[in-house]
Amino acid sequence: MKSKIFATLLVLALLTALSFGAIKVALCAPFTGLGSILGDYIKKGAKLAVEEINSTGGVLGEQIELTVYDTAANPSTAMNVVRRALFSDKVVAVFGPNMSSAVLGVHQLAQQAKTPMLVGATSPSFRFTKVHNPFLFRLRADDDVKVSQLVKYAVDVLGIKKPGVIYGSTDYCLAALDVAKREFGARGIEIVDAEQIKEGEKDATGQLLKLKNAGFDGLIGLTHEPEAAVVVKQLRQLEIDVPIIGFSAWGVPAFTDLAGDAAIGVYSVQGFNPNDSELAVRSFVAHYKSKWGEEPSDPAQAYYDGIYLLAKAIEIANSTDGEKLAEVLSNQLEMYGVQGMLKCDEHHNFTSICYISQFDGESWTIIDKLH
Amino acid sequence: METKDILQNLVSGIAIGSTYGLIGLGVVFLWQSIERINFANISSAMLSAYLFYTFYSEIGMGFFISFVLSVGIVALYGLGLRYLIHEPITKRGGGRLEFVVATLMICVLWLNVIIVFYGGLPKPFPPVFGKATDFVRFAGVSLPVVYFYIFLVVAILMAFLHFLLRKTLVGKSLRATAQNKEVAQLMGVNVNLTTSLAFMLSTTVVGIAGILLAPIYFVSLELGGGSIGIKGFSAAVMAGLIDPYGAVVGGILLGIIENFSTLFISSTYRDVISFLILVAVLIFKPKGIFVWSLHRD
Numbered sequence: 327m328k329s330k331i332f333a334t335l336l337v338l339a340l341l342t343a344l345s346f347g348a349i350k351v352a353l354c355a356p357f358t359g360l361g362s363i364l365g366d367y368i369k370k371g372a373k374l375a376v377e378e379i380n381s382t383g384g385v386l387g388e389q390i391e392l393t394v395y396d397t398a399a400n401p402s403t404a405m406n407v408v409r410r411a412l413f414s415d416k417v418v419a420v421f422g423p424n425m426s427s428a429v430l431g432v433h434q435l436a437q438q439a440k441t442p443m444l445v446g447a448t449s450p451s452f453r454f455t456k457v458h459n460p461f462l463f464r465l466r467a468d469d470d471v472k473v474s475q476l477v478k479y480a481v482d483v484l485g486i487k488k489p490g491v492i493y494g495s496t497d498y499c500l501a502a503l504d505v506a507k508r509e510f511g512a513r514g515i516e517i518v519d520a521e522q523i524k525e526g527e528k529d530a531t532g533q534l535l536k537l538k539n540a541g542f543d544g545l546i547g548l549t550h551e552p553e554a555a556v557v558v559k560q561l562r563q564l565e566i567d568v569p570i571i572g573f574s575a576w577g578v579p580a581f582t583d584l585a586g587d588a589a590i591g592v593y594s595v596q597g598f599n600p601n602d603s604e605l606a607v608r609s610f611v612a613h614y615k616s617k618w619g620e621e622p623s624d625p626a627q628a629y630y631d632g633i634y635l636l637a638k639a640i641e642i643a644n645s646t647d648g649e650k651l652a653e654v655l656s657n658q659l660e661m662y663g664v665q666g667m668l669k670c671d672e673h674h675n676f677t678s679i680c681y682i683s684q685f686d687g688e689s690w691t692i693i694d695k696l697h
Numbered sequence: 698m699e700t701k702d703i704l705q706n707l708v709s710g711i712a713i714g715s716t717y718g719l720i721g722l723g724v725v726f727l728w729q730s731i732e733r734i735n736f737a738n739i740s741s742a743m744l745s746a747y748l749f750y751t752f753y754s755e756i757g758m759g760f761f762i763s764f765v766l767s768v769g770i771v772a773l774y775g776l777g778l779r780y781l782i783h784e785p786i787t788k789r790g791g792g793r794l795e796f797v798v799a800t801l802m803i804c805v806l807w808l809n810v811i812i813v814f815y816g817g818l819p820k821p822f823p824p825v826f827g828k829a830t831d832f833v834r835f836a837g838v839s840l841p842v843v844y845f846y847i848f849l850v851v852a853i854l855m856a857f858l859h860f861l862l863r864k865t866l867v868g869k870s871l872r873a874t875a876q877n878k879e880v881a882q883l884m885g886v887n888v889n890l891t892t893s894l895a896f897m898l899s900t901t902v903v904g905i906a907g908i909l910l911a912p913i914y915f916v917s918l919e920l921g922g923g924s925i926g927i928k929g930f931s932a933a934v935m936a937g938l939i940d941p942y943g944a945v946v947g948g949i950l951l952g953i954i955e956n957f958s959t960l961f962i963s964s965t966y967r968d969v970i971s972f973l974i975l976v977a978v979l980i981f982k983p984k985g986i987f988v989w990s991l992h993r994d
Binding site: 358363399521522523524526527528529531532533535536538539551552555559562563564565580583584585586587588 | 698702705706709710712713716812813816817818819820821824828829830832839840841913914915917919923924925952955956957958959960964965967968
């Protein structure tokens with residue numbers, strides 16, 4: 327009996343020693359709720375990077391220990407889990423949340439805990455120049471960059487001179503509309519008509535007929551996925567033949583699955599495209615497929631890059647101290663990842679990479695890769 | 698603006714409005730049968746759409762089996778609503794208000810159950826009613842093929858409900874139970890059976906609607922908590938909650954108002970305008986505006 331108690335205590339002591347040695351990192355993403363499919367990609371991207379790093383000896387001789395928390399795509403749940411990760415579990419860094427509204431609600435907790443928070447959310451509203459949080463970093467191109475590139479492509483390549491816009495009613499869509507107005511205006515082009523389709527609406531006949539009567543020669547889509555599907559289906563139904571170029575929600579499987587054949591020919595600005603022939607992308611896609619048996623989708627690559635960024639920052643700082651890590655991430659770190667050269671800019675964005683792609687019925691063909 | 702554009706807008710308004718009417722039929726039926734408003738009415742549409750998606754797309758069963766299984770389960774769910782919600786509330790002295798509140802909670806419960814098991818992203822409905830790009834075109838106007846199935850089912854259900862409620866003994870028993878349970882029982886009506894039938898038929902009607910609406914609304918939470926539930930209910934209110942034909946006409950009117958508000962006024966204020974008109978209807982004609990075929994008897 328005594329030997330059994332002794333053995334149990336020994337195992338417990340060993341486990342405690344091992345966990346003290348690990349670098350604890352939190353991943354806060356939605357696994358239930360509206361954005362649950364994204365949580366799956368995020369977790370798989372981050373776990374892949376952690377396993378790769380740990381299999382080569384970890385960081386500073388220690389293993390990375392990734393703890394996953396479910397934000398349920400809900401800002402208040404995100405607040406609870408981030409608080410727990412920072413103040414109870416005392417992690418070295420937090421990855422996520424991935425929803426902009428959740429980031430806006432929790433980023434100050436990271437500042438309070440002096441712990442880096444690396445997120446894949448894309449709203450321009452929490453750029454460093456706006457929130458001044460030295461501990462908050464973004465791992466994907468923000469929406470301002472994406473809409474600017476979309477407008478540039480629409481005008482310079484597609485030759486759209488009378489753009490018509492269809493937009494949703496959420497902050498994601500309205501912020502994109504503001505950028506589109508600014509960018510078209512800067513090129514001396516006036517949007518001939520901007521029509522709203524609210525989330526949940528399933529008929530856009532009135533909106534599309536108005537755009538047609540306004541004489542639009544190209545459609546700029548700034549909506550979420552279901553409304554994007556409604557719009558392209560009805561454009562085909564009404565036989566309105568204009569180039570269609572959509573925002574990031576128009577370039578993901580959630581849109582093409584719903585739109586079916588109607589999505590063929592649609593252009594979109596994407597944050598990631600697994601068909602990129604770049605070596606780093608090919609390697610990431612191959613490893614991801616071999617590990618998880620499926621192709622990665624945005625934002626898996628962002629969190630994969632993020633884990634490597636953190637590992638490199640710990641190496642450079644030779645420490646897991648939050649303030650030192652934030653300093654390294656802000657000013658000293660520069661590395662090549664799946665998303666190209668990663669370096670923190672004045673907005674605390676590590677990348678501005680995006681792709682202009684066109685859907686061919688099966689996959690998205692890359693037309694241009696922009697930095 | 699060309700005439701064919703106006704015609705197209707009208708036809709599209711009728712089409713989307715008929716989907717509201719279809720949901721309104723379920724509301725009318727339950728009110729006619731047991732004088733209760735089930736705020737979880739629309740949940741039956743969402744449940745049948747997800748069940749059909751699971752059986753047909755995920756498990757690979759055939760269309761007919763998937764359809765029968767989905768609608769059958771939703772019918773049993775109606776029975777569950779009776780025994781797990783309606784009866785306990787009634788036994789403890791609760792009335793219509795308590796039932797409304799309970800069903801409102803059930804509606805939210807189902808949305809969360811679906812989120813947990815299927816996630817929040819809409820799923821594509823299999824092309825059993827035609828592909829996304831299959832349209833019927835006539836006289837410069839076009840409509841997706843699926844709407845013709847909807848029109849057909851709306852017509853059948855309208856006629857069926859009218860016939861059932863007015864021309865059959867079962868229908869008379871249902872209405873008698875709704876009006877006075879005790880007297881109906883004294884007159885020999887099997888109240889237990891008719892109440893069960895009312896619950897099962899109301900969820901079945903909406904369940905069938907769910908499978909038909911999924912190509913338009915996708916297999917999504919929208920079918921269980923989106924604006925279609927409110928608009929379907931509005932259509933039923935325009936019919937005074939008693940007239941199946943009125944519910945469909947009310948839904949169609951709402952669809953037309955929405956589309957013409959967008960075309961001639963503003964897409965931003967589309968819902969504001971539609972619901973302002975509905976509020977006005979309720980204020981000035983609280984008993985409904987499309988109550989022709991049936992009378993409160």
